[in-house]
Amino acid sequence: MRRAPIxxxxxxxxxxxxxxxLVVSGFMAPDSLPTPEYSESYKGPLSVxxxxxxxxxxxxxxxxxxxxxxxxxxxxxxxxxLMALSTLAGLARxxxxxxxxxxxxxxxxxxxxxxxxxxxxxxxxxIPAIPAGYxxxxxxxxxxxxxGGVGNAVRGLISxxxxxxxxxxxxxxxxxxxxxxxxxxxxxxxxxxxxARFVEALRAHGFSAIRIYFYHIVWLNLRSVVVRQGAEVITxxxxxxxxxxxxxxxxxxxxxxxxxxxxxWASLLYDGYSWWLTVxxxxxxxxxxxxxxxxxxxxxxxxxAPGAHIxxxxxxxxxxxxxxxxxFRVAARGR
Amino acid sequence: xxxxxxxxxxAVAAVALPLLVPAIIIAIMWALxxxxxxxxxxxxSGTAELAERWNLDQGPVNFYTKWLxxxxxxxxGKSWRTYQGMQVSSLLWEKGPWTAALVLLAAIPLFLGxxxxxxxxxxxxxxxVWQVIGIAPSVILALICxxxxxxxxxxxxxxxxxxxxxxxxxxLVLGVADGALAGAVTGTRHVMEEEVKQxxxxxxxxxxxxxxxxxxxxxxxxxxxxxxxxLLLILSSAVIVEVVLQIDGLGSLxxxxxxxxxxxxxxxxxxxxxxxxxxxxxxxxIIEVIVERSIRHSPAVPA
Numbered sequence: 001m002r003r004a005p006i007x008x009x010x011x012x013x014x015x016x017x018x019x020x021x022l023v024v025s026g027f028m029a030p031d032s033l034p035t036p037e038y039s040e041s042y043k044g045p046l047s048v049x050x051x052x053x054x055x056x057x058x059x060x061x062x063x064x065x066x067x068x069x070x071x072x073x074x075x076x077x078x079x080x081x082l083m084a085l086s087t088l089a090g091l092a093r094x095x096x097x098x099x100x101x102x103x104x105x106x107x108x109x110x111x112x113x114x115x116x117x118x119x120x121x122x123x124x125x126x127i128p129a130i131p132a133g134y135x136x137x138x139x140x141x142x143x144x145x146x147x148g149g150v151g152n153a154v155r156g157l158i159s160x161x162x163x164x165x166x167x168x169x170x171x172x173x174x175x176x177x178x179x180x181x182x183x184x185x186x187x188x189x190x191x192x193x194x195x196a197r198f199v200e201a202l203r204a205h206g207f208s209a210i211r212i213y214f215y216h217i218v219w220l221n222l223r224s225v226v227v228r229q230g231a232e233v234i235t236x237x238x239x240x241x242x243x244x245x246x247x248x249x250x251x252x253x254x255x256x257x258x259x260x261x262x263x264x265w266a267s268l269l270y271d272g273y274s275w276w277l278t279v280x281x282x283x284x285x286x287x288x289x290x291x292x293x294x295x296x297x298x299x300x301x302x303x304x305a306p307g308a309h310i311x312x313x314x315x316x317x318x319x320x321x322x323x324x325x326x327x328f329r330v331a332a333r334g335r
Numbered sequence: 336x337x338x339x340x341x342x343x344x345x346a347v348a349a350v351a352l353p354l355l356v357p358a359i360i361i362a363i364m365w366a367l368x369x370x371x372x373x374x375x376x377x378x379x380s381g382t383a384e385l386a387e388r389w390n391l392d393q394g395p396v397n398f399y400t401k402w403l404x405x406x407x408x409x410x411x412g413k414s415w416r417t418y419q420g421m422q423v424s425s426l427l428w429e430k431g432p433w434t435a436a437l438v439l440l441a442a443i444p445l446f447l448g449x450x451x452x453x454x455x456x457x458x459x460x461x462x463x464v465w466q467v468i469g470i471a472p473s474v475i476l477a478l479i480c481x482x483x484x485x486x487x488x489x490x491x492x493x494x495x496x497x498x499x500x501x502x503x504x505x506x507l508v509l510g511v512a513d514g515a516l517a518g519a520v521t522g523t524r525h526v527m528e529e530e531v532k533q534x535x536x537x538x539x540x541x542x543x544x545x546x547x548x549x550x551x552x553x554x555x556x557x558x559x560x561x562x563x564x565x566l567l568l569i570l571s572s573a574v575i576v577e578v579v580l581q582i583d584g585l586g587s588l589x590x591x592x593x594x595x596x597x598x599x600x601x602x603x604x605x606x607x608x609x610x611x612x613x614x615x616x617x618x619x620x621i622i623e624v625i626v627e628r629s630i631r632h633s634p635a636v637p638a
Contacts, residue, residue: 114352122360247575327402
């Protein structure tokens with residue numbers, strides 16, 4: 001098999017390294033933050049390695065790790081669910097299952113017409129009701145018996161949810177809401193190969209069904225679409241968490257994606273933004289003395305003020321998530 | 336699959352969703368721990384009276400049928416907690432125009448992007464620019480805009496011309512953030528490029544006809560579908576932009592209602608947004624049927 005071009009391998013390396021950093025950070029996240037030391041407030045990354053301190057003199061590192069911990073599992077679960085559904089759609093189209101197209105169209109139109117963020121808000125309201133739903137489905141032996149082996153398997157795999165604020169149900173809902181478009185795209189990609197005729201042609205060459213479906217269709221053809229979709233969902237879940245946490249924090253309300261004892265990356269943005277608003281502007285003499293460079297000097301003034309690193313850390317974390325998704329997208333691009 | 340299946344499914348979905356969405360929300364209300372009346376007044380005694388007054392005492396099915404019956408006459412009852420005692424319909428009338436203006440203004444760059452790409456006016460080398468801008472999530476761009484307004488005019492300036500400025504900035508954010516404009520441009524380009532590869536277009540070129548005249552009718556349903564998806568995305572993201580930029584629209588109302596568990600507001604706001612989505616879905620289905628019928632019945636081009 002031909003090796004992938006060097007540019008693509010570099011992007012793959014970058015994406016994998018960033019994913020590993022995210023996973024390790026998520027698992028290293030501490031349960032609580034250290035005690036504030038107000039004398040150490042706003043110390044920059046050069047004084048307190050690696051990210052500096054916040055307004056209370058607490059290192060930003062545990063806050064960054066906690067933020068990664070909030071995002072990690074829900075984003076990966078959402079991406080896995082979406083990739084599994086997308087792969088199934090592609091395989092079903094290749095298998096030439098007649099009724100599948102009608103079912104997929106119905107699912108696409110019904111779920112695709114729902115405004116995602118609005119539904120996410122409804123799910124956020126419904127989180128306290130999830131334990132009751134779990135009890136109704138898997139709480140008693142009779143209820144589990146009605147679902148047969150599936151009920152037992154689900155009860156064994158998933159413990160009873162707590163009903164506390166959590167990103168996981170929101171991320172799963174996001175994956176399901178994003179699924180119709182993703183499934184449609186995967187099915188269309190498989191359809192462009194020739195669908196059932198493609199499978200027949202490969203069978204005529206003597207390939208086994210497993211090789212045809214999992215190597216020729218999934219690995220060689222659906223991979224680029226499915227990996228890109230998974231990477232996009234990881235980014236979307238991360239950005240969604242940050243947006244929802246930011247909105248709640250800006251209104252001094254409890255977060256809907258995590259417990260109040262942990263800190264999202266949105267808190268870095270909020271603190272950094274609040275700091276930004278309090279920095280006195282650069283002197284008019286400085287900014288107006290050299291007209292062309294006035295605005296640049298003003299930006300430099302903000303960037304070098306103590307506390308700028310909080311906003312910078314928040315923005316860099318967002319950029320790294322976007323970079324990771326882009327890396328996977330480029331690395332998985334079809335040849 | 337027959338051509339009429341997709342428009343038919345879209346029409347069925349457009350009819351089903353306004354019935355389905357309130358049913359799900361009402362089911363959630365009853366699944367939440369405690370009595371639904373306790374949501375109106377937590378830690379209150381005498382919730383039985385409240386339940387009777389708010390029509391919550393006869394179970395979810397009764398509440399659903401009565402709420403839906405009233406909703407079709409635009410009577411959504413009163414807000415439970417966010418604006419306690421106020422008619423939800425007047426809240427919707429007050430805040431709806433702001434969201435409508437925001438979404439329509441945000442749709443302008445998308446519409447221009449779609450049309451100019453379809454007509455081949457927008458160079459392909461600019462796609463990278465739209466994609467780079469589109470990487471930024473709406474919350475970040477909205478924050479930058481609100482910081483600009485706050486630093487320049489103060490955090491409390493939310494009325495008069497500043498309110499209009501916030502609206503314009505919000506529309507700009509919605510139009511370009513989260514890959515909205517980039518998606519409109521690259522999505523349209525992809526559809527057009529795929530269509531131009533078709534054999535009939537090659538034959539049309541050999542006959543001396545213009546590519547666009549031949550390809551455009553066939554891609555209109557796909558482009559309309561893409562545009563509908565992006566409008567829905569804008570409508571959905573308006574929640575974030577309205578809260579961050581302090582625009583007093585439906586999104587802000589829905590956000591407050593969600594955090595306060597005000598189902599009077601949540602039900603009505605979600606239902607109205609679902610209705611808008613269904614109207615777009617129905618429009619797409621009708622356009623698909625019109626295009627399909629006009630292509631089938633178009634007279635043969637004289638040789």
